[in-house]
Amino acid sequence: MLGVVFAESQTIEVDIVKDKERMFQLSYSEFVYFLCRMTQAHYDDTPYSGEPFWVKLDNMIVFLLDPFDLKPQFRFNAKFSSDALHSFHATSGKSSVATED
Numbered sequence: 001m002l003g004v005v006f007a008e009s010q011t012i013e014v015d016i017v018k019d020k021e022r023m024f025q026l027s028y029s030e031f032v033y034f035l036c037r038m039t040q041a042h043y044d045d046t047p048y049s050g051e052p053f054w055v056k057l058d059n060m061i062v063f064l065l066d067p068f069d070l071k072p073q074f075r076f077n078a079k080f081s082s083d084a085l086h087s088f089h090a091t092s093g094k095s096s097v098a099t100e101d
Contacts, residue, residue: 006034035064051080 026034036053039060043049048056055078065072 035061038064047082048080051082054078055080 036057039057040053042060043051043056054076058076058078059080061072061075
């Protein structure tokens with residue numbers, strides 16, 4: 001799947017027969033598109049698929065940079081709404097399941 005997303009991110013058509021090095025290079029816009037497509041593919045068919053994209057990317061960027069020992073310089077530190085709701089119930093001592101008295 002990663003190879004497909006990478007191939008789709010190469011938006012500029014260049015004759016790779018003449019310039020074989022182009023196959024291994026991305027422009028800035030192609031790289032951003034690749035990150036976005038990879039993030040979207042990662043969160044498809046998960047409980048987070050309905051979350052806003054910027055929240056998905058904000059959470060995913062940490063995992064994308066970690067193998068290179070890099071840290072993002074800026075993050076929104078946004079939580080997924082379902083995670084925020086879960087932590088609210090955990091800290092307030094309330095159960096998210098309705099009970100009858």
